[in-house]
Amino acid sequence: MPRLDDARIDELVVKAWEARLNAYAPYSQFHVGSALIAADGRIFTGANVENASLGLSMCAERVALGSAVSAGVRSFAAIAIAGSGPDGVTPCGACRQALSEFNADLIVLRCRPDGTYGRLSLADLVPSAFTGRGIGDERKTPVLSGV
Ligand code: THU
Numbered sequence: 001m002p003r004l005d006d007a008r009i010d011e012l013v014v015k016a017w018e019a020r021l022n023a024y025a026p027y028s029q030f031h032v033g034s035a036l037i038a039a040d041g042r043i044f045t046g047a048n049v050e051n052a053s054l055g056l057s058m059c060a061e062r063v064a065l066g067s068a069v070s071a072g073v074r075s076f077a078a079i080a081i082a083g084s085g086p087d088g089v090t091p092c093g094a095c096r097q098a099l100s101e102f103n104a105d106l107i108v109l110r111c112r113p114d115g116t117y118g119r120l121s122l123a124d125l126v127p128s129a130f131t132g133r134g135i136g137d138e139r140k141t142p143v144l145s146g147v
Contacts, residue, residue: 039075
């Protein structure tokens with residue numbers, strides 16, 4: 001994992017705010033940016049991308065995650081999320097689940113407009129996350145067994 005010293009965290013926070021500038025949010029007007037740092041130190045960013053078919057809108061966090069995974073990166077240390085609101089933004093339930101697929105203990109930095117941030121652990125945001133292990137167990141127990 002990369003050393004997440006203060007300078008590296010500051011860099012991640014700045015990149016999340018920069019990514020927010022590219023948010024496409026004409027429907028909610030709620031602009032969000034994110035920056036995800038991989039175990040190898042590379043940083044991937046995302047912004048929310050909305051759609052007139054509102055349910056198709058994508059959160060900044062999953063855009064960053066998709067960018068990283070499609071570049072072949074699957075191991076992550078931390079994500080910074082930048083949005084307005086006095087306490088910044090914590091990831092929605094769907095993004096929490098998507099992120100926990102790759103690191104249940106991911107560090108989550110909720111960045112506030114005043115430049116400060118709060119530090120959380122994804123494990124605290126997603127207690128008892130559903131994981132692929134559950135799917136593996138299910139495969140060993142055919143649904144129709146005993147019928
Ligand atoms: N949104 C994010 O991008 N990340 C979050 O963590 C919360 C919500 C986006 C989705 C939608 O485009 C807008 O913010 C309002 O919900």
